[in-house]
Amino acid sequence: QSVLTQPPSASGTPGQRVTISCSGRSSNIGNNYVYWYQQLPGTAPKLLIFSNNQRPSGVPDRFSGSKSGTSASLAISGLRSEDEADYYCAAWDDSLSSVVFGGGTKLTVL
Amino acid sequence: QITLKESGPTLVKPTQTLTLTCTFSGFSLSTSGVAVGWIRQPPGKALEWLALVFWDDDKRYSSSLKSRLTITKDTSKNQVVLTMTNMDPVDTATYYCARSKQYGDHYDFWGQGTLVTVSS
Numbered sequence: 001q002s003v004l005t006q007p008p009s010a011s012g013t014p015g016q017r018v019t020i021s022c023s024g025r026s027s028n029i030g031n032n033y034v035y036w037y038q039q040l041p042g043t044a045p046k047l048l049i050f051s052n053n054q055r056p057s058g059v060p061d062r063f064s065g066s067k068s069g070t071s072a073s074l075a076i077s078g079l080r081s082e083d084e085a086d087y088y089c090a091a092w093d094d095s096l097s098s099v100v101f102g103g104g105t106k107l108t109v110l
Numbered sequence: 111q112i113t114l115k116e117s118g119p120t121l122v123k124p125t126q127t128l129t130l131t132c133t134f135s136g137f138s139l140s141t142s143g144v145a146v147g148w149i150r151q152p153p154g155k156a157l158e159w160l161a162l163v164f165w166d167d168d169k170r171y172s173s174s175l176k177s178r179l180t181i182t183k184d185t186s187k188n189q190v191v192l193t194m195t196n197m198d199p200v201d202t203a204t205y206y207c208a209r210s211k212q213y214g215d216h217y218d219f220w221g222q223g224t225l226v227t228v229s230s
Contacts, residue, residue, distance in 0.1 A: 035216040044220040088157055092215040096173045099159035
């Protein structure tokens with residue numbers, strides 16, 4: 001049981017916009033930054049969004065993050081086949097004094 | 111160019127102690143704010159954060175695994191070592207080490223991961 005809650009799956013067709021939610025509590029998302037990672041099949045995770053809504057260099061602006069209260073969302077616009085991957089949210093948890101991850105969302109591009 | 115690479119046994123027996131080494135290059139663990147962490151992923155399952163060590167030797171551990179984990183750094187060798195005691199088959203996973211540029215709460219560079227299987 002992960003501390004942060006994500007839907008197990010999401011899907012969309014090429015060109016569509018999809019969103020993935022991440023729900024937590026005040027001790028993690030509510031008081032700290034949210035991060036998003038993309039994990040392509042068979043590879044290590046890659047930092048996709050940092051500090052709620054910032055993109056590292058090289059990440060397309062099709063990817064965007066937002067946060068409101070104890071929830072966060074990752075949006076992917078102009079969906080492409082290469083976006084098919086697992087997506088994880090993460091945050092620091094003040095109560096646990098540790099990083100916590102969501103259970104991951106498997107994105108399928110139909 | 112920043113790289114990290116995990117090394118250690120691929121197979122351990124139940125009750126044994128696992129020792130994993132993360133060897134990195136392209137950054138220094140003596141730079142203010144920098145940290146190296148360990149994250150694992152059982153086959154087909156989610157990421158689980160384990161531990162991290164900061165540039166100043168401050169350390170943090172997963173609350174659920176704290177009693178079994180020890181993380182140390184050797185700045186001169188550019189290495190971070192994670193030990194996990196009393197291994198169990200449920201600890202079978204790919205273990206990743208990763209760098210955090212600041213605060214230890216997110217990781218911008220990751221190793222390729224190493225699969226550790228726990229079986230008798």
